[in-house]
Amino acid sequence: MAEYHEAPADATAGRKLLNWIDNRFPLSKLYNEHLAEYYAPKNFNFWYVFGSLALFVLVIQIVTGIFLTMNYKPDAGMAFASVEYIMRDVPGGWIIRYMHSTGASAFFIVVYLHMFRGLLYGSYRKPRELVWIFGCGIFLCMMAEAFMGYLLPWGQMSYWGAQVIVNLFSAVPFIGPDLALLIRGDYVIGDATLNRFFSFHVIAVPLVLLGLVVAHIIALHEVGSNNPDGIEIKAKKDAKGVPLDGIPFHPFYTVHDIYAVSVFLMIYSAVLFFAPTGGGYFLEFNNFIEANPLKTPLHIAPVWYFTPYYSMLRATTDVMVNVLSGIVGIGAVLGIVRGGFGAKGKLALAVGAIVAVALLKTFDAKFWGVVVMGGAVIVLFFLPWLDRSLAKSIRYRPGWHRIVYGVFVAFFLVLGYLGTQPPSVTSNYISQLGTLVYFGFFLLMPWWSRLGTFKPVPDRVIFAAH
Numbered sequence: 001m002a003e004y005h006e007a008p009a010d011a012t013a014g015r016k017l018l019n020w021i022d023n024r025f026p027l028s029k030l031y032n033e034h035l036a037e038y039y040a041p042k043n044f045n046f047w048y049v050f051g052s053l054a055l056f057v058l059v060i061q062i063v064t065g066i067f068l069t070m071n072y073k074p075d076a077g078m079a080f081a082s083v084e085y086i087m088r089d090v091p092g093g094w095i096i097r098y099m100h101s102t103g104a105s106a107f108f109i110v111v112y113l114h115m116f117r118g119l120l121y122g123s124y125r126k127p128r129e130l131v132w133i134f135g136c137g138i139f140l141c142m143m144a145e146a147f148m149g150y151l152l153p154w155g156q157m158s159y160w161g162a163q164v165i166v167n168l169f170s171a172v173p174f175i176g177p178d179l180a181l182l183i184r185g186d187y188v189i190g191d192a193t194l195n196r197f198f199s200f201h202v203i204a205v206p207l208v209l210l211g212l213v214v215a216h217i218i219a220l221h222e223v224g225s226n227n228p229d230g231i232e233i234k235a236k237k238d239a240k241g242v243p244l245d246g247i248p249f250h251p252f253y254t255v256h257d258i259y260a261v262s263v264f265l266m267i268y269s270a271v272l273f274f275a276p277t278g279g280g281y282f283l284e285f286n287n288f289i290e291a292n293p294l295k296t297p298l299h300i301a302p303v304w305y306f307t308p309y310y311s312m313l314r315a316t317t318d319v320m321v322n323v324l325s326g327i328v329g330i331g332a333v334l335g336i337v338r339g340g341f342g343a344k345g346k347l348a349l350a351v352g353a354i355v356a357v358a359l360l361k362t363f364d365a366k367f368w369g370v371v372v373m374g375g376a377v378i379v380l381f382f383l384p385w386l387d388r389s390l391a392k393s394i395r396y397r398p399g400w401h402r403i404v405y406g407v408f409v410a411f412f413l414v415l416g417y418l419g420t421q422p423p424s425v426t427s428n429y430i431s432q433l434g435t436l437v438y439f440g441f442f443l444l445m446p447w448w449s450r451l452g453t454f455k456p457v458p459d460r461v462i463f464a465a466h
Contacts, residue, residue, distance in 0.1 A: 034221055039246030040253055041227035043463040047121070048225075049260035050114035056261055057107045058213065064100040065202065072152070074198035076191040079154035080290040098276040098283075104146055105282045106268060108305035111139060115380075119405065122392030123226040129384040131223065134216040136380045141209040143306070143377070148201040150303060151194060155287030160300045162197075163189050168313070168373075171366040188293065229461045230392025236460060245461045281420070299422045307419025308412055309373045312438070314423055315431035316369035323432070324368075325357045372435065379442045386442055389449040391457055398452025404441070411437045 007019035022028050032038075071090050073082040086093035115135070118124055124132035151162045166189065170180040185192030224234055233243040247253075277283040281304045286297050302310050332353030336346045360368065391397050394405065411434040418427045418434075 034217075035250040035254070036248055038221055038249045039233070039243045040225045040249045041229075041231075041233050041461055042245055042247045043227050043229065043461045044225075044253065044256070045228055047113075047117035047228070049257060050110045050117060052257040053110040053260060053264055054107065054114055055213070056264070057103055057110060058209075060099060060103045061107060062206065064096050064103065065206075067096050068100055069202055074152070074195050076154065076194050076291075079152065079194060083153050095272065098272050101283050102268070102271055102276055102278070104149070105278060105303070105305065106264075107142065108146070110264075111142065112305075115139070116409070119383075120394045121226055121228055122230050122387065122389070122394075124384045125226075125230075125387065125392045126384070127223045128220070128226060131216060131219045132384055133381055134212050134219055136377075137212045138209060138216060139380070140377060141205055141212060145201060145205045145209060146303065146305065148197040148205065151189075151197045152201065153287055154194065154291045155284075156289045156291055156295075156297055157284045157286040157300070159189060159291035159293070160297055161302050162193070164300055165302070166193075168366075168370050171364070171370050173363055173367060176367075226392070227461055228393060229395060229458065231457065231459075231461050233461065245463070301420050304416060304420060307417070308415040308438075309376050309419075311415040311419040311431045312376055312435045313369040313373040314419075315428060315435045316365055316372045317428070317432075318365045320432050320435070321360050321365050321368055323436075325360045328353050328356045328360070372439075376438060379439070383442065383445075386445040387449050388446050390454045393457075396455040396457050398454060400452060401449075404448065407437065408441045 004023050005019060007016045011019070018028065068086065071082060071086050071093065073079055083097070086097050088094075090096075118132065118135070147162075147165065151158050166180055166183050169183060170176040172179055181187065183193075183196075184190075185196050224232070227233070231245075233245040236244045238244055271278065271282075277285070284303075301307065332349055335349050389397060389401075394402060415431060415434040415438070418431050421427060
């Protein structure tokens with residue numbers, strides 16, 4: 001049992017109340033550990049605001065979602081009309097709906113930038129592997145949450161987008177048709193599907209998401225924040241145990257984050273009031289038409305934050321499978337000839353390559369497209385063990401590493417754009433190249449991340465007051 005502390009007789013009423021709470025709940029302890037006495041590196045830059053912004057947008061999504069559910073009807077015959085009712089008749093309903101739909105895109109924008117910062121400065125490296133894994137889990141939950149919520153307006157793109165994605169599960173060998181039926185709850189996308197997706201969107205996935213966010217923050221505060229130099233500030237402390245290169249998170253970085261939130265709100269508000277649909281990217285124009293199972297849109301595409309992975313799915317054709325088989329074969333031959341493996345290692349590599357090629361040839365390209373699309377997200381979980389660089393931060397890596405990162409980002413953006421466009425022969429070739437670049441960036445990282453001349457990493461962080 002925790003020790004009981006009495007407040008001084010002359011303490012103010014507020015201090016007595018806080019003392020009463022502290023004796024029953026560790027409020028001051030939590031405040032000190034996670035804010036006032038949590039020491040963050042003093043050289044944080046612009047890239048370190050996106051974590052706090054992501055948390056802020058998550059709160060917006062939860063609050064606006066609660067208000068939307070007060071008037072939304074999860075019924076295939078009434079869902080679209082209920083959204084129109086929210087937009088037209090509920091006081092302030094239009095701004096709440098747009099805050100939620102635009103907030104989904106804002107959430108993905110800040111999370112993509114947050115993850116890119118992690119890539120730049122090696123925030124996934126030891127001892128922050130769990131921080132990164134929890135973050136990837138959050139990203140996966142976000143994708144599930146966004147996909148389930150996308151069906152709820154019951155517009156044309158909602159309906160047909162869900163039809164395409166759910167049908168992908170039928171490509172899974174042996175259990176595919178039953179799995180797709182289980183997800184839909186019916187033989188077609190209908191009322192049962194809408195109810196299932198609504199339940200997961202408002203209850204199940206948010207609970208998991210919030211749990212992962214808490215785990216992400218606890219893991220971060222346990223090992224401490226990374227910084228642009230990739231140097232552990234806990235390695236050098238003063239006599240009181242305070243990191244020499246650290247400053248209290250509050251008030252220094254709370255003010256820093258409040259400023260970032262203010263700028264974000266100005267941009268967010270401008271989009272809400274002047275371009276809530278984002279030119280058809282945040283909210284597709286087809287989604288203002290009620291779902292019609294008898295009328296297929298000319299071009300079906302998911303929302304922009306899914307389109308890089310959708311491009312990879314479309315790029316995985318029979319030709320692409322043959323190319324992948326060839327790459328596996330060439331990789332196995334090079335590994336056997338120049339890999340330095342023993343006899344058993346070479347045999348295992350040869351057998352593994354034969355099995356991989358056999359599997360590639362056994363199942364159709366549609367299934368491997370699903371595998372590629374899922375693998376594009378799953379590979380992120382293994383990043384802490386793929387990166388073998390001698391320096392965490394991009395600042396101290398060879399200059400050409402920046403070019404590698406730039407090419408990776410460029411192709412990711414191109415894949416995202418192509419996923420919004422109707423398929424064509426040229427775009428398919430570019431998507432196939434982009435898919436190879438994407439996976440090559442990660443799967444070849446144990447090799448290329450060690451190459452080049454690295455700059456000396458300083459003992460302490462480099463900081464210039466501004």
